[in-house]
Amino acid sequence: MYVIASKEDVVRIPPGLLGEDFNTLASRLTQDSFQNKVEGDGSFTVLVKDIDPQGEGRIIHGDGAVYQKVKFDTLMFRPMLHEVVEGTVCEILKFGAFVRFGPLDGLLHISQIMDDRIDVDVDGRRLLGKDTKRELRLGDSVRARIVSLSINERSPRESKIGLTMRQPGLGKLEWLEEDRKKKGEKK
8 A cells, every 4th residue: 555654764875975955965865764665554655745945954072964853744655464555566476476566576376376377388478267267467467465465665666566366356457347247137
């Protein structure tokens, strides 16, 4: 889920950069320090904006850098266990598919794709249901639920997020539309 939050923190402005416009410099260094980073609670900071330096900075003896307090707004992506997400299949492998949602990827294990036996066509970049003949291809849009979550703070792209589509209301968006139409015809 995306969350907008207001934050307050301190940025270090190295002495070699102090000739530049101070507000521009504080804004750039705030973005460099916090944007595209993972917080301790597993939130991924996507965007930092509305940066406002607060008061005068402090110079630490022996360092020479200015430590400036700043207030700013952040757009954060915070995946949550059991959350339903929509994403795009970005990779097909022997053991399943990776789905990109927000700034992260999650694994959709082959056993969690559908209630059917699945043939893997790695060269054709697709997973094919033997009985239903439904296929999941690279670039398909899907709706899945997060079933396991382990965010790597140092390298967010290496986070381990497990997904499932084996529940009502989940799956490839085209399958969901087909199912909805079939239910409408039966009434």
